[in-house]
Amino acid sequence: MIVGHVRGHGHTLPNPDEHSKSHWFGRLDSRAKIVGVFSFVIVSALLTSAELIAASLVLAVAMATTSGIPLRPLSKAYAAALPFIVLASLSVFLFAGTERGLEMLGRTSACVVALLVLAFGTGTFDLFAGMRRLRVPSVISTLLMLTYRYILVVSEEFSRMRTARRARGFRGGRSLLDRYALKILSFTAGTVLVRSTDRAELVYEGLKCRGFSGDITVWRTSVLGRNDLAFLAVLIMSSCALALAQTEVMRW
Amino acid sequence: MVVLELRKVGYSYEDGTVALKDVDLAIEEGEKVAIVGPNGAGKSTLLHLIAGFRMPFQGEALVSGKRLSAPTADEIRNSIGLLFQDPDDQIFMPTVEEDVAFGPRNLKLGDIEDRVQRGMTSVGVASLAKRAPHRLSYGMKKRVAIAGLLAMDPNLLLLDEPTSGLDPRSRSELIKLLKSLKRTMLIATHDLEAASEIVDWAIVLNVEPVMKGTMHDLVRSSDVLEKTGLEMPPLPRIFRALEKRGYAIEALPLTTDQASAELTRLIDREATHVRRRMNGSH
Numbered sequence: 026m027i028v029g030h031v032r033g034h035g036h037t038l039p040n041p042d043e044h045s046k047s048h049w050f051g052r053l054d055s056r057a058k059i060v061g062v063f064s065f066v067i068v069s070a071l072l073t074s075a076e077l078i079a080a081s082l083v084l085a086v087a088m089a090t091t092s093g094i095p096l097r098p099l100s101k102a103y104a105a106a107l108p109f110i111v112l113a114s115l116s117v118f119l120f121a122g123t124e125r126g127l128e129m130l131g132r133t134s135a136c137v138v139a140l141l142v143l144a145f146g147t148g149t150f151d152l153f154a155g156m157r158r159l160r161v162p163s164v165i166s167t168l169l170m171l172t173y174r175y176i177l178v179v180s181e182e183f184s185r186m187r188t189a190r191r192a193r194g195f196r197g198g199r200s201l202l203d204r205y206a207l208k209i210l211s212f213t214a215g216t217v218l219v220r221s222t223d224r225a226e227l228v229y230e231g232l233k234c235r236g237f238s239g240d241i242t243v244w245r246t247s248v249l250g251r252n253d254l255a256f257l258a259v260l261i262m263s264s265c266a267l268a269l270a271q272t273e274v275m276r277w
Numbered sequence: 278m279v280v281l282e283l284r285k286v287g288y289s290y291e292d293g294t295v296a297l298k299d300v301d302l303a304i305e306e307g308e309k310v311a312i313v314g315p316n317g318a319g320k321s322t323l324l325h326l327i328a329g330f331r332m333p334f335q336g337e338a339l340v341s342g343k344r345l346s347a348p349t350a351d352e353i354r355n356s357i358g359l360l361f362q363d364p365d366d367q368i369f370m371p372t373v374e375e376d377v378a379f380g381p382r383n384l385k386l387g388d389i390e391d392r393v394q395r396g397m398t399s400v401g402v403a404s405l406a407k408r409a410p411h412r413l414s415y416g417m418k419k420r421v422a423i424a425g426l427l428a429m430d431p432n433l434l435l436l437d438e439p440t441s442g443l444d445p446r447s448r449s450e451l452i453k454l455l456k457s458l459k460r461t462m463l464i465a466t467h468d469l470e471a472a473s474e475i476v477d478w479a480i481v482l483n484v485e486p487v488m489k490g491t492m493h494d495l496v497r498s499s500d501v502l503e504k505t506g507l508e509m510p511p512l513p514r515i516f517r518a519l520e521k522r523g524y525a526i527e528a529l530p531l532t533t534d535q536a537s538a539e540l541t542r543l544i545d546r547e548a549t550h551v552r553r554r555m556n557g558s559h
Contacts, residue, residue, distance in 0.1 A: 151371075154371075174411065177411055230330050231369075234354055234358075234367065235383060237383055243371075244378040244382055245372075245375065
């Protein structure tokens with residue numbers, strides 16, 4: 026009866042974490058993923074040799090394709106990030122030449138792809154909980170958790186207000202020159218801000234009512250299994266190999 | 278044992294607006310009490326004040342014998358369960374069971390597994406343990422919020438408009454649930470029908486207390502209802518109309534059970550009356 030009742034009130038908002046456990050990468054312990062991916066990203070960001078950058082890019086793409094994460098959303102996210110990656114590489118293209126520019130493009134892409142795999146393959150709360158378990162200061166992980174939690178609530182509020190605006194005939198907002206539309210949109214933003222402030226106060230009271238003392242940790246914690254350790258070992262060894270090869274290149 | 282005692286409690290906002298004035302109230306252990314009143318009557322403010330969020334205030338408030346003040350607020354709050362009007366303001370964790378465990382873990386209470394199970398089972402959300410609470414319906418979120426409070430085993434439950442925003446089915450399910458909970462409760466509501474089903478007695482608040490009594494007393498006081506802008510629930514309204522048409526109503530019913538009993542009595546009386554008249558005419 027309860028399940029039916031819940032379904033009867035089905036929400037239409039997409040849940041970004043919905044499929045995060047449906048593939049092997051998603052089932053890995055978030056700590057293993059964070060440590061593995063970040064060590065890979067740090068090493069990749071420091072590579073200077075074109076061959077090694079190409080190798081790191083191949084590794085990142087291999088991780089993306091074998092992770093089991095649907096490739097369509099991953100590619101879309103990468104496409105969205107691409108203009109920024111190109112923009113970041115543009116100055117290098119202009120001032121240091123094509124070769125250096127391409128290296129910058131490859132290096133940034135390898136890092137972005139690896140981070141996208143981490144983001145798409147891990148539930149948001151799992152990611153923050155993993156960070157906390159890795160001794161990231163509670164003020165950071167707790168703020169991130171609460172921010173994510175209430176971004177969903179505020180975005181629902183925003184979407185309700187957008188519907189209300191449309192229901193009352195508002196069709197503006199497509200042009201920056203439409204001053205009336207800009208005025209209405211700024212009022213909406215202001216209202217959301219005021220509501221968010223009020224809500225923040227209530228959320229604080231809600232936290233205090235439940236004994237909150239500055240730290241949110243997850244109750245059901247996992248232990249690192251064989252798969253987690255194997256994944257971590259592969260990424261750490263790959264990163265070490267890249268780092269060693271890079272030092273060799275620098276020595277020559 | 279008196280769980281909550283308020284003596285001449287008053288509170289004004291920073292801009293000088295008086296939100297509460299001279300509120301006296303005493304709730305015994307196990308009692309369920311409603312604060313009814315129109316919007317802006319100070320109902321939510323009173324609940325938040327009892328939970329130690331409106332300081333400083335005038336008068337004296339004692340929760341389980343402890344005097345409420347800034348230094349004791351945290352300790353007192355730990356023995357109180359406050360249900361917010363919007364459950365989204367008090368659900369923080371990624372899954373239902375994590376959220377129910379949130380309070381007991383913060384308070385370092387023992388036997389968390391058992392508390393979480395009991396909390397979820399008592400409000401009927403045990404089957405949703407692994408679900409993300411922010412994806413549930415509004416009514417279910419309210420249940421999850423209540424489960425979170427029950428897991429903390431509070432001496433006093435403060436419920437702010439528990440039935441607001443619920444569809445009829447969720448509303449009646451929640452009323453049934455609150456009725457079945459053996460807890461000391463103070464419920465702020467303007468839903469007189471729901472209050473009639475749940476509470477033992479009520480206090481009518483319009484910044485200051487207007488009257489105190491049972492829900493029967495309240496629905497009988499049409500001047501109080503009119504003064505405070507409260508609306509009589511449909512059931513007593515129907516029976517009031519029958520009374521005005523000359524039918525003898527013993528007590529204005531507040532619940533469907535009371536209404537069917539009153540209606541049966543009324544039909545019996547009328548049938549006897551008609552039979553007597555017919556016998557007389559023969």
